[in-house]
Amino acid sequence: MPLYLSISCIYTSIVYVEKAFNCLGKMDDYIMKAHWNSFLKVSLCLVAVAMLALVAGCTGNGSNAPVATQVPAASPTVAAASTTLPAVPTATAAAPVTTSAPVSTGQKQTIKISGSTTVLPIAQAAADKYMAAHPDADIQISGGGSGVGIQQIGAKTVDIGMTSREVTKDEMAKYPSFVVTTVAQDGIAVIVNPANTIQYITLDQVTKIYLGKITKWSEITGAGVPNTNNQIVIVGRDSASGTRTYFDQTLLGTATPTNKMLEQNSNGGVLQTVAQTPGAIGYVSIGFVNKDVKALPIWYNANKIIPASVDNVKTRTYPISRNLYVITNGQPTGLAGDFIKYILSPEGQKIVADQGYVTLS
Numbered sequence: 001m002p003l004y005l006s007i008s009c010i011y012t013s014i015v016y017v018e019k020a021f022n023c024l025g026k027m028d029d030y031i032m033k034a035h036w037n038s039f040l041k042v043s044l045c046l047v048a049v050a051m052l053a054l055v056a057g058c059t060g061n062g063s064n065a066p067v068a069t070q071v072p073a074a075s076p077t078v079a080a081a082s083t084t085l086p087a088v089p090t091a092t093a094a095a096p097v098t099t100s101a102p103v104s105t106g107q108k109q110t111i112k113i114s115g116s117t118t119v120l121p122i123a124q125a126a127a128d129k130y131m132a133a134h135p136d137a138d139i140q141i142s143g144g145g146s147g148v149g150i151q152q153i154g155a156k157t158v159d160i161g162m163t164s165r166e167v168t169k170d171e172m173a174k175y176p177s178f179v180v181t182t183v184a185q186d187g188i189a190v191i192v193n194p195a196n197t198i199q200y201i202t203l204d205q206v207t208k209i210y211l212g213k214i215t216k217w218s219e220i221t222g223a224g225v226p227n228t229n230n231q232i233v234i235v236g237r238d239s240a241s242g243t244r245t246y247f248d249q250t251l252l253g254t255a256t257p258t259n260k261m262l263e264q265n266s267n268g269g270v271l272q273t274v275a276q277t278p279g280a281i282g283y284v285s286i287g288f289v290n291k292d293v294k295a296l297p298i299w300y301n302a303n304k305i306i307p308a309s310v311d312n313v314k315t316r317t318y319p320i321s322r323n324l325y326v327i328t329n330g331q332p333t334g335l336a337g338d339f340i341k342y343i344l345s346p347e348g349q350k351i352v353a354d355q356g357y358v359t360l361s
Contacts, residue, residue: 108138110335112141112142112157113140113161114148115143115145116242116243118186118267119163120143120162121288123141123326126351130342145240146240146241147242149163153175159335160332162325163325164186164241165243165322166325179327179329179330180326181328181332182323182324182360183348184323184358185360186287186313187322188284189286190206190282191274191289191294191295192280192281193277193280194292196223196278197222200296200298203300212260215232217279232279232280234258235277236257236263236283237270237283246322247320267284270283275292295308306318310357324357344360
């Protein structure tokens, strides 16, 4: 009820009460003289009833009018609430995140790659750049050698296998779904410790060393390791290595390396052993050659001395050259397919070159 109506009713009530008491005052002598106590009681009751009726009437008249005006006021409140309803779909739009979705939606996608430690630096460098540009991609890479890569892609425990040798006919028969993709070219460098005075070597000499037929550096003209007995320490790769397979097939044919050869499970292992052993000889991918070892040019084909260089591998004038591969089960799709396309792209081939390997073109 409005404030001005309440004040008016109260004021009116006070006036009527005041008049009632004035009447009672005038009747006082008469009441006292006549001793009409019962009449006084009745009068007071009538006055009280009149006051209550007056107050109730004021209150009733005041409350009815506001109720009628409040009904329309409720309508804008409902309308305002209804305008907020379209916001509800916005909250439910996040639901598709929990469903299967491609990498571009923000959901992580993972692939696993394993195999050749020769191909590994290319794959790792490419993966690092690819993941930097595609934060939702997770590319996990491990070595183990070409044999491991072929076995694991055959068993479908990885998404891509890496190999530095060709897949054999028997392996293709066992895994007919294999799709082999060439990603780079490579040369196998013959390396010695920098302390060795040798300047170049022939393929025949390399073969005889690994067959155990040449055991001292003093048996080779121009070779020698000062302050040692010139004993040759032969370092090679383990049987799972594609680099060893290619090296053996190219230089040893069907023969087996001497059992005195120290086997290492990676290019890095061979490199480190040769760098730390004055009388050592070994072989690694040209991508691994650094200042800690000496890569020997090959005296080959009509007295030509051919260094293990990128240009000589590209023209195939270097005699120990090969391709590097990745393998998938069937045509590569999804993240695996996109990553292989990336390695084959101009940007990917630049990574191949930056790692010291030979591009496809």
